[in-house]
Amino acid sequence: MTTHAPRFWRSIPQRYNLKGTHCKRCDEYYFPPRNLCPNCRRGADLEEHTFKGTGTVITCTTIYSATEDFERMTPYHLAIIQLDEGPKVTGQIVSCPDGVKMGMRVRPVFRILGKEGERGIIYYGTKFAPMPKDEEKGPTKDSADCSGIL
Amino acid sequence: MVLGIISYGVYIPRYRIRVGEIARVWGDGDDISENLNVFEKSVPDLDEDAITIAVEAARNALARADVDPARIGAIYAGSESHPYAVKPTGTIVGQAIGSSTSFTAADFEFACKAGTAAIQACLGLVGSHLIDIGLAIGSDVSQGAPGDMLEYTAAAGGAAYLIGSDNLAAEIESFYSFTTDTPDFWRREGMPYPEHGGRFTGEPAYFKHVTSAARGLMERLGTKPEDYDYAVFHQPNGKFPIRVARKLGFTREQIAPGLVVPMIGNTYSGSCLIGLAATLDVARPGERIFVTSFGSGAGSDAFSIRVTDRIDDIRAGAPSVREYIKDAEYLDYAMYAKHKGKLRI
């Protein structure tokens, strides 16, 4: 069988713990990490940044017809989430029986992202779940940004 | 040197199936819930396994007491459902909780008591000053063959304990283990479901080992059941822990806070440790807890624990067992079969 073990292994810090980058020069945050800042390019001053993983659903869908690797997961929720530090990411929303809504606050959870069939490695990483009710309010600065997007 | 629990965390998947729903499928009587004293059991999501549960529990333990993961010198993950036969659970947990790379790790398996064995290993390393903090985990997505009695109770969940010697929320006063070669329950390599000896799992296995370890510890410490405020025994079903408590002289009140099996089923390596966590969720400083696990095959580890003042500082730092139990969504048998991968395609 073929394995994508090296490819997966390389991205473990990002998949498990949302390690991205922050450009100190323009104060922009990036996830996944970038080697070049699109704002400052070679003038960038990049540092590693671990994202909190909390954010707001910008848009979402429920997938009923999936690619082969996800055929047994349907239906599942996919969303574009704006992390509180600013960047947007694509991710699955789990533990959400009432459906995903735009503007919903979410937090990161550790889940299986995929498997290489019965014999290969298991990909673990971050999905998102609705924030418990009492923590739903977002950080003031960024939630203002999100309301612009919505 | 006083050793004990710096912090603890649990994780219980939010899905449940009612025991009556399983009985409906197999044509068993309505009284099965009462007979087992198990009414519903937790079911993992499609993308959860013993590793994801271990990570969530460990993250909760770190968050509860705001512990720096770089202090962890050992990670021992106990489970009878490690997703890999070869490839450690502990390394994945370590990376996912942001530990340093200077820690030792190994996976434990001892049926339902791998988690308490992991605690003992951590106590040894911390007590001998070889490491600062040890992380001991018991987590399982246990399997019961469709139609087997085990299917009524085999559940999913886990607990993680940070074992150290400072800032303790609870001191572990002593432990005592009782171990024999008793083949009451097993799963051979490559087999999807465990086998068991039916009633042979009772007297010669569970009861003999739990009572022997418990009595051994009380004898060593010179304590009696009434010296403890709470007691937790391994919970393969809702009847055994009640019966064994009575046998040993503990009351229903002592075991009540930690008796979680009626609501979530048997979480195997997580079972006794989730019961202890539920007890820590309510215990007051100075109170004592008596804990005895059981793992088929067979052995029991008994612990005597004393809660410290610090418990009040850390309690609210992570979700309690009750909060996880309350957050439930019910599945029918068909959805449960999908969640558990019982549908072979």
Next chain:
Amino acid sequence: MRSVSIIGVGCTKFGERWDVSLRDMVSEAGVMAIEDAEITGEDIDALFVGNMSAGRFVEQEHIGALIADFAGLSRLHLPSTRVEAACASGGLALRQAVLAVASGYNDIVIAAGVEKMTDVSSGSAADALAAAADREWECFFGATFPALYAMMAKLHMRRFGTTHDQMAEVAVKNHHHACLNPIAQYHTEITVEDVDRSPVVADPLHVLDCSPISDGAAVVVLAPTEIAKRFCDTPIRIVGSAQASDTLALHDRRDLTTLDATVHAARKAYAQARITPDQVDVAEVHDCFTIAEILAIEDLGFVEKGEGGKAAEEGLTALGGRLPINTSGGLKACGHPVGATGIKQAYEIALQLRGEAGRRQVEDAEIGLAHNVGGSGGTALVHIFSR
């Protein structure tokens, strides 16, 4: 820079072509185009072929050599190049061919597009197509193309009040157009209710909001305008050819309801052609999903942002409307063999401008536009054509 014209076109029937292979289809369309241009193999200077994923669909790479070979041109040892920009591969092949002729390097150049998609299961096809998205940071989490466009649709609905019925109107219209196009995959009229009743793929998109899995090939022959009349009575001039890129992943875009790549490519193409959007008489736009046509007509400047749904509902974009869009049936109903699509768009516009589009002819069409998108908008190509 020399002016470039289309002197010949050819296109296979689109659909589930169980009986033919990738190489069969390229030679079928190629012969049609060469005969249409009345040229011979010896006239050809170079070939460009757009193909997204023959490696995944038929386990064949090196498509450049393959098409030259099976077009019977191997003895001529012509330069033959495969280009790839996901679903915009065809448009990209056209642009590479335009550049080759415009620059003066080549005179007669073949721009081809081909995809053979039905040799794999639909799940495998979906997976191959998903490779046009960000494999690591979108697909890895279970994103599919319908899902990405569904998320754009959700936001468009919320911001502009676009309804699913308006999206469905796009499918209804394009199925109607396809009924008038002999090469189209579908020759069935559908209703808004049919779209609503079809299974949901990724909420709010239903099966009938999506373009199908298709086989097909298309070929156009280009020549410098100054010699085009030697080969053909009505050469079609390519008066604008522009390409733009954007972030690979949808989530990194400036705005999730605008394809900035389309906006930028269109701006450049209009400037080259010295026209404004309202001068376009007929357009083929990239309607891989119904929402995509709505976004396209907005981003191409045919209607205001947010008005695309209403335009579909009011029949503005239907044959007989102010600006007929996707007279071929579009990707939606003519079919979407991904690598072939961009060339098929040029084929359709050429027929329209020549006045050879039969029952779907747009009267007195003088200026046409073709808009081809790769992925969720990481690449866009806009070509403008004039009679």
